[in-house]
Amino acid sequence: MYSNLFALTVNCWLPLLMGCHSRQFVISCLYLPDACSSTTGRAGYFRCWSHFFGGQEMNFNMSKCLESFSLALDFAEMDYLKVNMHHSRRVTYIALNIGRAMGLSEDDQKDLYALSLLHDNGLTLSGLKLRGREFELMSDHCIEGERNILSIPLLKPRENVIKYHHENYDGTGFYGISGEDIPLFSQIIHLSDSLDTKFNLTKLGFQRREDVKEHVMRKRKKFFSPIVADALLSFLHKERFWADLLFYNIVEVLNRVAPQIVYEYSWEDIFPISETFMKIIDSKSKFTYRHSRGITEKIGLMSTFYNFASEKKMKLHIAANLHDLGKLYIPNSILEKPDKLDSFEFSEIKKHTYFTKLALDKIPGFEDITGWAANHHEKLNGRGYPESLTAEDLDFESRLMGVVDIYQALTEDRPYREGSTHREAIKILYDMARGGFIDKQIPTDADNVIGASVK
Ligand SMILES: [Fe+2]
Ligand SMILES: [Fe+2]
Ligand SMILES: [Fe+2]
Structure with missing residues (x-):
């Protein structure tokens, strides 16, 4: 008591x-x-x-943030599951329609939106551990995804929604959970997900609508909860539902129906979300599994050395966590190629910073973070990418991110070479500074600050 x-x-x-x-x-x-x-x-x-x-609070649009981060996830899903682009978006659209047909409260709809968008967030992590073993990848991504979701702010506790999002109603799923023991949101996501993986919803001909209906009715009570299946069946006759799924821009469709999750958050609140995505990004390839984490740690050391204000420090940490978000767009056949990349593959890789920018610049309040993250391969002499920016375009934080990224990449093993020592990496940085590629002072500071930490 x-x-x-x-x-x-x-x-x-x-x-x-x-x-x-x-x-x-x-x-x-x-x-x-x-x-x-x-x-x-x-x-x-x-x-x-x-x-x-x-932490200083601000009105922060969490819907936009989750939508942007999960856009990158959709590309990873294409790579792993061979599903059509925007799988999570279609799943979310269907799930929201089911939720509304079931009369879910607004807060429930907000959590359903977030969880549906992120339902396959565990794919890269489980893919890294289980490369090539397909069935285990399927069950393992539920566990990894459940673990990742802990950092996402939800309005109510939603335990096991992601873990059980492939459970069948009759208990024949991965974990043998059945009936109403399966969380309601898992049941909704499972039905929505199975429609998108079984039917090609982006090109579904008029005749096949009946096939969808028949599939749901046949699997009702076996795979799908009867209540959830009935909610879906209650709006399948509506032309709007099919028109939205067939519309060329599902992002716009979802924006129209998505609940707005706008609350007061501080940068300290947003940091753990960026950390989760950092893990998802790093686990896309075994050769970069500590890349973003290493950069964030070193950015922390350098920010302390430069005595940055706490808000700038936190934003730089978030930018470091997300700087390679666009790598989720790049297929693993390129990221993990055992030889040197050819010029086409290298041009594909170069797109990742642009994709980082496309994803992040939709988030209001992320303007600095987007620039610092997306500029990390730009060079002062205009020979970087993706925008070929020059010295006058690149602020100190972007220059810092670029130098730390090079240092971190040089000291990591790659399929075609071993990682450099601190001394070798610093020597290369000095050479690059002399050649006008990077800032002249930052390599000296990095030598002192990072050098002291690796001794
Ligand atoms: Fe899944
Ligand atoms: Fe899925
Ligand atoms: Fe990069």
Whole structure:
């Protein structure tokens, strides 16, 4: 009883002591016990803690953020699952329609939106561990995805939604969970996902609509929850549903129907989301599995050395985590090629920074982060990519990101060469500075600061 009383007291007063806003206060009251004892309810919990630690809050559009990050994930899905582009977007569109037909509350729809968009987020991580073993890849991505999702702020605890998103209603799925033991959102995502993988929804002819209906009715109670299947069947006659799926731009379609998740977040709140995506990006290839993490660590050291303000530091960390987001667009056949890349493959690789830019610059508030992340292969003499920017276009943070990226890449093994030592890498940086490619001062600072950390 005393522990309950303590929990209640802490829950009710801690947010006030921290100065949280009313929404956070409610979320904290709901979640703090869970957050203390388990992994659920992270959103309200860490939001309050970041506020306590002085994070400046702003209105942040989480829908845009998740939509942008997951766009890159869609490319990785194409690479791993051989599905059509925008798989998660179509799954999300169908899931939202089912959710609305079932009368889900607005908050539930927001969480359903986030979880549907990210339902296959574990693919790169499980792909890295299980290269080539297809069935295990399928079941393992559910576990990896569940683990990753812990950093995504949700409005309610949503345990096991991702873990069980391929479970069949009759218990014949990967984990043998059946009936209503499967979380409702998992059931909705499972049905939506199976429609997109079984039918070519982007080109579905009028005649085949009946096939979809017949498939759902036949698998109702076997694969699909009857309540969820009935919700889907209730709107399959609507022309709008099919027209949206066939529309050439599903991103625009989803924007039209997506719930707006706009709350007060601080950069400290957004950082863990970027960290999750950093892990997803790094695990795309075994040769870069520590690349972004290594850059973020070194950017941290350099930011401290330059005495950057805490907001700039945090934004630089986020930019470092996401700088190679566009690598998710590049097929593994190129990323993991055992030989040197030919000129076509190299031009494909070069696109990754542009894709990073395309993904990030849709997020309001991310302007600095987008530039610092997307400019990491630009050079002062205009010989970088993707925009061939020059010295006057590149601010100090972009130059810093570029130097740290080169250092990190040089010190990592690649399929065709071993990683350089610190001394060798610094020598190359000095040569590049002399040749007018990179900033002259940063290599000296990196030698001192990073050199001290690797001794
Ligand atoms: Fe999946
Ligand atoms: Fe999927
Ligand atoms: Fe890069």
